Amino acid sequence: MFIELNPADWLDLLLHFAALSLLGVGGAITTVPDMHRYLVDERHWLTEMQFTSSIALAQAAPGPNVLFVALMGWNVGLNAGGGLDGGIPALMLALLGVGITMGGIVLPSSLLTYSATRWAHEKRELRAVRAFKAGMAPIVIALLIATGWLLTAAHNEPARDWPLWMLTVFSALLVWRTKLHMLWLLGVGALLGGLGWI
Numbered sequence: 001m002f003i004e005l006n007p008a009d010w011l012d013l014l015l016h017f018a019a020l021s022l023l024g025v026g027g028a029i030t031t032v033p034d035m036h037r038y039l040v041d042e043r044h045w046l047t048e049m050q051f052t053s054s055i056a057l058a059q060a061a062p063g064p065n066v067l068f069v070a071l072m073g074w075n076v077g078l079n080a081g082g083g084l085d086g087g088i089p090a091l092m093l094a095l096l097g098v099g100i101t102m103g104g105i106v107l108p109s110s111l112l113t114y115s116a117t118r119w120a121h122e123k124r125e126l127r128a129v130r131a132f133k134a135g136m137a138p139i140v141i142a143l144l145i146a147t148g149w150l151l152t153a154a155h156n157e158p159a160r161d162w163p164l165w166m167l168t169v170f171s172a173l174l175v176w177r178t179k180l181h182m183l184w185l186l187g188v189g190a191l192l193g194g195l196g197w198i
Helices: 007-023 028-042 048-060 067-080 084-122 127-153 158-177 182-194
Strands: none
Touching (some): 007 028, 007 084, 028 048, 067 084
């Protein structure tokens, strides 16, 4: 597939993915329908097969979930260069596509998170910031409890799974009552699991 992209098209691609970055609550995967609308249906920069293959390959590969965006950018750039037969110029355009799509999807949300965190830290004495943190604490705790419950709910045979339950209760008490860093607990859990004790 060959497509023609001018500088305005590359800029539009960057701005579109930057907008999606700020809308991607729950991760970039939540914006896939709009990516499909934009890249396949509206612009015709990717084929249906390239689009779905980008997602499938990135999901099957180890690494961050957002890698499918890089593959989409790679395919857009490769198509702009005439495919693999385009040689080095096509590969350079493919790398440009990766840079543009990944920069667009990662930078805005990262900058927003960094700025908001920095502002909240500087203004930590403000009543609104303290209220926000106090209000978020129970939500975060509830989500952590729900996650823990889901992970342990599959282990409901007390005769067989009692070591796992004891480790869970012991770890929860340590986190609650001490300032022991959680990475130590994760390491101990991994070691005990690796040895087959739990």
